[in-house]
Amino acid sequence: MAVFTDENGNPRSEPMIDEQGNPVLCRAAVAARDRMIEQLCALPPIAPALDAIIERFGVDAIAEVTGRSRRLIVGADGRQKLQSRSPRANLVETKAFMDGDKRILVFSDAGGTGRSYHADLSAKNQARRVHFLLEPGWRADAAIQGLGRTNRTNQASAPLFRPVTTDVRGERRFISTIARRLDSLGALTRGQRQTGGQNLFDPADNLESSYAKEALHRWFGLLFQGKLDAVSLRRFQELTGLSIENPDGSLADDLPPIQRWLNRILALPIALQNAIFDEFLGLVEARVDAARAAGTLDLGVETIAVERYEIVSDTLLRTDTISGATTHLLELEIARALKPLTFERLEGLHALADPQHRPVRNVRSGRIALVVPARSLLTDEGARIARFELIRPLKRTWMSADDLAESNWEPVDHEIFRECWRGEIDEAAASLSVERLHLATGLLLPVWDKLPVDHVRVSRIAARDGRSLLGREVPAAHVPALYRALGLGEGAPLAPHVVVEAVLATGRAMEVASVDPLTLKRSLVNGAQRLELTGWLAARLDWYKAQGCFTEIIRFQTRLFVPLETALDVVSAITRG
Structure with missing residues (x-):
């Protein structure tokens, strides 16, 4: 380029030409161009x-x-x-x-x-x-x-x-x-969500959901505080052109929306993109996991494919005075076909020779799992929570590094791991998973506020023979409260196995149908979960112990517990007595 001064004295530049009018090329730029073309032509071809x-x-x-x-x-x-x-x-x-x-x-x-x-x-x-x-x-x-x-x-x-x-x-x-x-x-x-998606994507995959928007707002806060490892505030603003800082040095109130943030992130180098997305998705998954654990994760209509289902009981909850439409609470027994992960498929997905992949076995249950690293969660304070995924023949679970270290999972030899895995596969192939659930069906809008607010799950039970039921699931622990809210009294007493399973699964205390006003709850004693009975009479203490309960004096107070191994038999005996 030739530099000259215009009539106002300002320096300007224009392409330089020689006496014949040909452009004068920069030899260094021409050499760099030729070297780049040479390198590109040396790369192996990539077919579309x-x-x-x-x-x-x-x-x-x-x-x-x-x-x-x-x-x-x-x-x-x-x-x-x-x-x-x-x-x-x-x-x-x-x-x-x-x-x-x-x-x-x-x-x-x-x-x-x-x-x-x-x-x-x-x-x-x-x-x-x-x-x-x-x-x-x-x-x-x-x-x-x-x-x-x-x-x-x-x-x-x-x-x-x-x-x-x-x-x-x-x-x-x-x-x-x-x-x-x-x-x-x-x-x-179709008038319902998830009809188009059919559970094709996990809620954490939707980067434009309410969880993602809330996580982005917190991501900006952590970026402003300098608590992110992927990028600093100054570099982020230089690379993306997004300003999140006020002139006085405070965090801006009008932060960029998630669509603009995503589009600017895509212009960054791949390594930096991945690092930023890892931290952002850690915030998103932490919120999705919390909502799932609390039962408030909105999944729309979730289809549950079963081999068969049977209606154990049908309770009429309400009849509309104008239209005559009814609302029912169905107790269903559903049988699902177990679809285990074969050992050959496991080897194809995860290299067992990788030192980061650890075969483990639970010393209490005898079940086995493969521990693989998972994406770390990010707290609102910017602290990383290391997580591991436990891949088992029938399901997958996630545990933090601290919980895994304190659990009953211990390393196991590869040969034993292979034998146990195939043993669980054979066991699963010969049986069906049978479980019970309560489903509110019919006209639900008038009773929607009476249903549990901390468990919103709408499901379609689809059987292999073509039958289907659509309704909202009601956890067994909430059934007595639903009856009372609708003025139906206590309703039919729940079966002992339903009470035991509900207390162990949810941790919610439930009443036991017996002569005494007993309540079964889950208690943490000496770092272990126990089933505890409350409301018992001291005069009948020997009778409870005769049914299989045991006592322990904690802080100078006698407490009554039900053994986990025989919980169903003990609760059934107490119910009959």
Whole structure:
């Protein structure tokens, strides 16, 4: 560039040219450009996703329904050649997939308009569709339209959706938009949430939820206080252009919304993106976990697939005086098919040779689990809570590092771990999980305020034979309070096993149907959970001990406990007496 001074004395610059009018190039810049081009051309080629899939499986196995008029394919001789595709090619490819001649279908936005690829009962190919959502882009409506191509009426089976993402945390920004749009689509078309999403995403995946917005507000506070490890306040404001600081040095009241924050984060280097998202998601998951533990996590309508269900009891709660609509409380016994994680699948997901993956066994129950590191939670004060995920044959749980160190889980040899894992698999395959729950069904709006406010869960119980029930779950511990709130007295007494299970699961004290006004509760004694009876009479202490209870003097006071191992038999005996 040639520097000159204008008529006002201000320095200016313009491209420099020689006597022939040719631009004068900077030799250092030209050398840097040539070196960059040389390095780029030395990199191995990366095929687009569509071409990579076709190259892997071959054109004879894949039906391509896209807007491409030409494509490179590998011929029988192993050489690439350019193939032209007519507008009718998409029709031929669609027919080949629906007839079962080609088992794989790849379609784009251009191929997802006006066509259906579901397992139609009139089609030859009625296999269950496994729909991989690849490169969804930023348009949620286009992705939803594509998902709708494989989920239609008159189908042999519903599709299995699998969103595919990379390890870039920012990609959750796009997936969360799709998750939010799916749920809103269900609310608009079917009058309920989760109809569109069908539990496809976890609440922690939605980065535009109330939990995420609250977590972002706290993230800004921690950033302002300098308690984040990923980035400092000064660097964040320089890189993103977002100002969260007032001129007087205080935290701004009008903080950037989460949509703007997400868009600015996506412009940062990948490593910095991931570090920021890890801390932010730690705040989000801490709030989601707290809401789930408190029973206030709003999941919309959750579908529970069961093998069968039976109505044990049906209690009429209310009859509307105008419409005659009724509200019922059903006690259901549901049987679920156990779907354990096979040992081969476990080895494919997690390398057992990794020193961070620890096989453990519970010394009390004898159950086994694989401990793997999980994302740390972040408290509102900025402190990190290290967590581990316990992968078990039938479920997954999360524990903090401190809780895991104080628990009964101990390391176990790999050979013993393999044998125990397969033993639990065989045990699960030969049985069904049978449980009981209470479901309020019918006209619920007039009694909604009488239902427990700390447990809001609307469920659809769907059996294999096609029967289904829709209602709101009522924990067993809240059933007596619901009867009293509706003026129905105490209602039918709960079975002893229901009382024991409810107290152990929720920690809520419950009354025991007996001669004496007994209450069963969960107490922490010497670091262990116990079942304790209160309200007993001292004159009948020997009788309680004869039924299997035991006493312990704590702080000069005699307390009565029920053994955990025989709790059901002891409570049943007390109820009969």
